[in-house]
Amino acid sequence: MxxxxxxxxxxxxxxxxxxxTTEQKNAALLACADAMExxxxxxxxxxxxxxxxxxxxxxxxxxxxxxxxxxTRIHQTAEGVRQVASLPDPVGEVMxxxxxxxxxxxxxxxxxxxxxxxxxxxRPNVTADAFSxxxxxxxxxxxxxxxxxxxxxxxxxxALQEGLKTVQINPxxxxxxxxxxxxxxxxxxxxxxxxxxxxxxxxxxxxxxVVENSTIPxxxxxxxxxxxxxxKEADQxxxxxxxxxxxxxxxxVCNACESLVIHEDILTExxxxxxxxxxxxxxxxxxxxxxxxxxxxxxxxxEEDFATEYLDRIISIKTVSDxxxxxxxxxxxxxxxxxxxxxxxxxxxxxxxxxxxxxxxxVNASTRFTDGNEFxxxxxxxxxxxxxxxxxxxxLVALTSYKxxxxxxxxxxx
Amino acid sequence: MxxxxxxxxxxxxxxxxxxxTTEQKNAALLACADAMExxxxxxxxxxxxxxxxxxxxxxxxxxxxxxxxxxTRIHQTAEGVRQVASLPDPVGEVMxxxxxxxxxxxxxxxxxxxxxxxxxxxRPNVTADAFSxxxxxxxxxxxxxxxxxxxxxxxxxxALQEGLKTVQINPxxxxxxxxxxxxxxxxxxxxxxxxxxxxxxxxxxxxxxVVENSTIPxxxxxxxxxxxxxxKEADQxxxxxxxxxxxxxxxxVCNACESLVIHEDILTExxxxxxxxxxxxxxxxxxxxxxxxxxxxxxxxxEEDFATEYLDRIISIKTVSDxxxxxxxxxxxxxxxxxxxxxxxxxxxxxxxxxxxxxxxxVNASTRFTDGNEFxxxxxxxxxxxxxxxxxxxxLVALTSYKxxxxxxxxxxx
Numbered sequence: 001m002x003x004x005x006x007x008x009x010x011x012x013x014x015x016x017x018x019x020x021t022t023e024q025k026n027a028a029l030l031a032c033a034d035a036m037e038x039x040x041x042x043x044x045x046x047x048x049x050x051x052x053x054x055x056x057x058x059x060x061x062x063x064x065x066x067x068x069x070x071x072t073r074i075h076q077t078a079e080g081v082r083q084v085a086s087l088p089d090p091v092g093e094v095m096x097x098x099x100x101x102x103x104x105x106x107x108x109x110x111x112x113x114x115x116x117x118x119x120x121x122x123r124p125n126v127t128a129d130a131f132s133x134x135x136x137x138x139x140x141x142x143x144x145x146x147x148x149x150x151x152x153x154x155x156x157x158x159a160l161q162e163g164l165k166t167v168q169i170n171p172x173x174x175x176x177x178x179x180x181x182x183x184x185x186x187x188x189x190x191x192x193x194x195x196x197x198x199x200x201x202x203x204x205x206x207x208x209x210v211v212e213n214s215t216i217p218x219x220x221x222x223x224x225x226x227x228x229x230x231x232k233e234a235d236q237x238x239x240x241x242x243x244x245x246x247x248x249x250x251x252x253v254c255n256a257c258e259s260l261v262i263h264e265d266i267l268t269e270x271x272x273x274x275x276x277x278x279x280x281x282x283x284x285x286x287x288x289x290x291x292x293x294x295x296x297x298x299x300x301x302x303e304e305d306f307a308t309e310y311l312d313r314i315i316s317i318k319t320v321s322d323x324x325x326x327x328x329x330x331x332x333x334x335x336x337x338x339x340x341x342x343x344x345x346x347x348x349x350x351x352x353x354x355x356x357x358x359x360x361x362x363v364n365a366s367t368r369f370t371d372g373n374e375f376x377x378x379x380x381x382x383x384x385x386x387x388x389x390x391x392x393x394x395x396l397v398a399l400t401s402y403k404x405x406x407x408x409x410x411x412x413x414x
Numbered sequence: 415m416x417x418x419x420x421x422x423x424x425x426x427x428x429x430x431x432x433x434x435t436t437e438q439k440n441a442a443l444l445a446c447a448d449a450m451e452x453x454x455x456x457x458x459x460x461x462x463x464x465x466x467x468x469x470x471x472x473x474x475x476x477x478x479x480x481x482x483x484x485x486t487r488i489h490q491t492a493e494g495v496r497q498v499a500s501l502p503d504p505v506g507e508v509m510x511x512x513x514x515x516x517x518x519x520x521x522x523x524x525x526x527x528x529x530x531x532x533x534x535x536x537r538p539n540v541t542a543d544a545f546s547x548x549x550x551x552x553x554x555x556x557x558x559x560x561x562x563x564x565x566x567x568x569x570x571x572x573a574l575q576e577g578l579k580t581v582q583i584n585p586x587x588x589x590x591x592x593x594x595x596x597x598x599x600x601x602x603x604x605x606x607x608x609x610x611x612x613x614x615x616x617x618x619x620x621x622x623x624v625v626e627n628s629t630i631p632x633x634x635x636x637x638x639x640x641x642x643x644x645x646k647e648a649d650q651x652x653x654x655x656x657x658x659x660x661x662x663x664x665x666x667v668c669n670a671c672e673s674l675v676i677h678e679d680i681l682t683e684x685x686x687x688x689x690x691x692x693x694x695x696x697x698x699x700x701x702x703x704x705x706x707x708x709x710x711x712x713x714x715x716x717e718e719d720f721a722t723e724y725l726d727r728i729i730s731i732k733t734v735s736d737x738x739x740x741x742x743x744x745x746x747x748x749x750x751x752x753x754x755x756x757x758x759x760x761x762x763x764x765x766x767x768x769x770x771x772x773x774x775x776x777v778n779a780s781t782r783f784t785d786g787n788e789f790x791x792x793x794x795x796x797x798x799x800x801x802x803x804x805x806x807x808x809x810l811v812a813l814t815s816y817k818x819x820x821x822x823x824x825x826x827x828x
Contacts, residue, residue, distance in 0.1 A: 015745065019768060098790060104779050106789060113801050114771065192625070196801050211606070215626050217634075217802040238824035245826035331429065353819045354433060357528065365518050365822025374827070375520060375818070376512060387527050387610050387815035388631040389803035401801035404789070405767045408779025410652035412659035413788070 003187050006142060006175055007194030010115045013170040014140035018112050020169070022089040028167045029085035029132055033078040035163030036128060036156065040074045046155035047124065054148055066123045067149055077125045084132040087378045090397045091138050104408035110400050112138035114196040119144045119185065119210060121202035124152035131160055131174045133381050137399040140173045142195065144188055147180040154178065189214035196401075201382050204309075219389060219398070221382035224254035224337035225309045226367045229326040229352065231343035232263040236270055238364055239342040240277050245366045246340070248281040252311045254383060255338050255360075255370040259306060259316045261326045264290060267319060271295045278315065287317035306333045323348045327355045334358060336385050338367040359385060359392035417601050420556060420589055421608030424529045427584040428554035432526050434583070436503040442581045443499035443546055447492040449577030450542060450570065454488045460569035461538065468562055480537045481563055491539045498546040501792045504811045505552050518822035524814050526552030528610040533558045533599065533624060535616040538566035545574055545588045547795050551813040554587045556609065558602055561594040568592065603628035610815075615796050618723075633803060633812070635796035638668035638751035639723045640781045643740040643766065645757035646677040650684055652778055653756040654691050657729075659780045660754070662695045666725045668797060669752050669784040673720060673730045675740045681708045681733060692729065701731035720747045737762045741769045748772060750799050752781040773799060773806035 017025075036043070047069040054064050093110040100106055116139045118130045127143055134141035145153040153176045161171035177184065189198060192215045200210040204223045211218055228246060230239045246257035262270065271294045278285060286305050287298035298317070305316040306329075320326045323341070330339050340362035341352040349363045360370040370393060372380025377395025384390045390398035431439075450457070461483040468478050507524040514520055530553045532544045541557055548555035559567040567590045575585035591598065603612060606629045614624040618637045625632055642660060644653045660671035676684065685708045692699060700719050701712035712731070719730040720743075734740045737755070744753050754776035755766040763777045774784040784807060786794025791809025798804045804812035 015769065015771070018771075100783070100788065100790075104783070211629050217800055218631070219802070220631075235824070241824060241826055249827055349821075353821075355429065357429070357432075358817065360818040360820060362820045363822060365820055365825040366827050368827035369514070369518070369820060369825070370818075374514065376514075386631055388633070391815055392818050401805055403772065404774040404784075404806050406774060406776045406779055406783060407763075407767075408777060410649070410655060411779040411783070412655055413663055413780050413782035 003184065003191060004194075006177070007115070007191045009172040010140040010142050010175060011194045013173040014112065014114045014138075016170050017135070017138045017140055017173055018114075020138060022091075024167070024169070025089065025136055025138065026085040028164055028169050029081050029135060031167045032132070032135075032160045032163030033081040035159045035166070036074055036078045036081070039155070039159035039162065040071055043074055043152065043155040043159060044069055044071070046151040049151045050124075050149055059148070063122060063148075067152070069124060069152055073125065077128045081128055081132040084136050084379055087136065087396060089136060090400050095402055100406075100411075102411045104406050104411050107405045107407070108402050109405055110397075111403050113399060113401050115140045115142065115194055116399065117142045117144070117188065117191070117195045117198040117216065119188075119198065119200045119202070119206065121146045121206065122148050124149040124156060126201065127153045127156045127176065128160065130381065133379055133396060133399060135173060137396050139399055142175050142177065142188070144177040144180065144185055150178070150180055186213055189216060192216050199382055219382070219384050219394070220386040221384055222254055223309050223335045223385065224256070224383075225259065225307065225333060225335045226255060226257050226337055227259045227261055227330045227334055227339045228257050228367065229261040229323070229330065229339070229341045230263060230266065230270060231323060231326075231341060231345060231348050232265045233345040233348065234266070234342040235344055235364075236266070236273065239270070240273060242340065242342060242364070242366045243274065244277050244281060246368050247278065247283055247315055248313070249366075249368055251313065253368075254309075255367050256311065257315065257367050258308065258310050259318065259333065261318050261320055261329055262291070263326075264319050264321050267291060267294045282313055284314045285317060286314060288319055290319035291317045309335065323351055327352060331355075331357050337383065338362065338370040340365065340367050359383070417598065417605060420591070421529070421605045423586040424554040424556050424589060425608045427587040428526065428528045428552075430584050431549070431552045431554055431587055432528070434552060436505075438581070438583070439503065439550055439552065440499040442578055442583050443495050443549060445581045446546070446549075446574045446577030447495040449573045449580070450488055450492045450495070453569070453573035453576065454485055457488055457566065457569040457573060458483055458485070460565040463565040464538075464563050473562070477536060477562075481566070483538060483566055487539065491542045495542055495546040498550050498793055501550065501810060503550060504814050509816055514820075514825075516825045518820050518825050521819045521821070522816050523819055524811075525817050527813060527815050529554045529556065529608055530813065531556045531558070531602065531605070531609045531612040531630060533602075533612065533614045533616070533620065535560045535620065536562050538563040538570060540615065541567045541570045541590065542574065544795065547793055547810060547813060549587060551810050553813055556589050556591065556602070558591040558594065558599055564592070564594055600627055603630060606630050613796055633796070633798050633808070634800040635798055636668055637723050637749045637799065638670070638797075639673065639721065639747060639749045640669060640671050640751055641673045641675055641744045641748055641753045642671050642781065643675040643737070643744065643753070643755045644677060644680065644684065645737060645740075645755060645759060645762050646679045647759040647762065648677075648680070648756040649758055649778075650680070650687065653684070654687060656754065656756060656778070656780045657688065658691050658695060660782050661692065661697055661729055662727070663780075663782055665727065667782075668723075669781050670725065671729065671781050672722065672724050673732065673747065675732050675734055675743055676705070677740075678704060678733050678735050681705060685709045696727055698728045699731060700728060702733055704733040705731045723749065737765055741766060745769075745771055751797065752776065752784040754779065754781050773797070
């Protein structure tokens, strides 16, 4: 099927979706959840093909586990779709309203984007998750998943389309690109005429490729080189707990801590305790010269370490002489995701909150809280690391735009 | 000077600007306005070079007029800068605030973008206008104006930098690219590491080039193929007044009307009156077959006419059989800028408001009102025709992003 046709179909569907009531959209989500469960056997059969291909290609155990779908996982995904039905609908909200001096009403109203494109990697549950958030906000969605999960994604999409049919909603509100080739994805990124926004979800290489090639407006998500600065006036026990949590509670996530910045005055007291606590968790510490002078067991940190998102049991340490130097170091090496200061000094906390240029800036708490559910959005389409449109965890509102409606009685511009 | 250096300087300046109070920024704007007036002689001398080059190159009278700076125009531009100082500052606004179940305060605060890039064409007053809006919102700005106005732009920039120095603000908060070559502008569009958002202002070709080449997030502005639909139940006198205003009050602007969509049942009654009113204004009418059957004097409209933003004394007419067909035609040919329905039928008005996918949708008023000042923003950086981040006229808020500040007391993620 040709991409122009897919784009046109999505746009046509989006115009129908924009007119639906919240009740109609919720009913559709419930029907889609049911359809996924009713078609679980087909979805699992398709997933078995992907698993067999993965095993043949020598995919790692971790990736195979992410790929695998079972009756239970399908049920959980369907429950996620039902959960989205229960969230408040942002579409239609009157964001502002005023009267023009000539008497017209000028109203700013929240509306769907139209067509959302999502480019993502292996996990097939993203297919249903992303669809549910888009449908709730009245958007049609075109999904381009990874080739590893193509059979699973197509089967899930088919089930969702069946669900939409049962409530008389255009099944082309959700489409999965069958052709996962590089040429097709490059062409997809230029489908500006039909796609209003493109959201890449995945590794740094995928994100970079989308940013460089897309002519559709992109919301960049993803990589997190998150820092924790331990101030001279830190409560060191809090600092240790927060560091252990942010580094080790889950390793492969974008809000995990990758680098520590430590005030030089507390090195001698703090580093041995840190070495012990991180040692228990088998975390390798790569440190600058000043830190190694205190703990000779640390390995050496290079410039490259400071810029690396390890997603592993490794952490770097940089020593600074005050909060300003800490801020400068963080603003140079971070990915504008999440950074924290541990301090009991109010002025230092305020300077850090204001000057660190990240989506989420913390005082005395773990960076692991940067998450749509933790921020109270009920769902998350990704975490934006750009400043345009949405920043940080993106809930349903991030999938909407607005329009102005002007209601007059014959007014012309003088 | 190399672009990386310019980018780095702008980013450094932006970090200082982000910490300024509203009072400091306002004082800076007033100092810059004074500096422009104090350096009027140098600015005019530089402008004379541009004017001489323009005359030599055979620039049209209209373009030369847009390029020319006089003592009066410099004073008006300085007054514009002072006006921006008097507007409310959106930075620092707490957009939302709630307590996480574990006790942290989660606060969403409006912040500057950081560094804004603006690519624009001939008019040199844009240099001071864009700078003032960026400074007010705590953003550093890199301006890439047209080669025709380069001497004027550099002289204005120098005056603004002098103004910043008098209030001890980093003068590199505003920089004009001296090299206006195509290679340099292409390199500028890839300065993602330092520039947070890029706003092109100018013709369709400029905008397209930026959208296709930039890796920096872009806010697309500009072109307006605006429609007015005259419904069967229109007050025809209102319709005529609105059409004449929207088409002829100012020809070369993006919110001017370019195309009419008319209900077939009123053709015989409405078209002769329309022909008379537009005839008085010397507007050429290009119409579809049904309209020409009523008024044989109309010339023929092609598919291409329906997609054309004339910016001239020309208008096209398409006949439809109901409001749904009108909406479908408009959504196919418009540029998502501004479109209007003229009707006394409430249901038709509501359908149009909801289904037409434009930044501004009107009932019984002229499309000419799509403008930052008319919408009450006090200033305008451009009119967005995309749906990401900002839509329609963009005031100061459109030049801001937000960050989350999380204030805890040792919380870790369970």
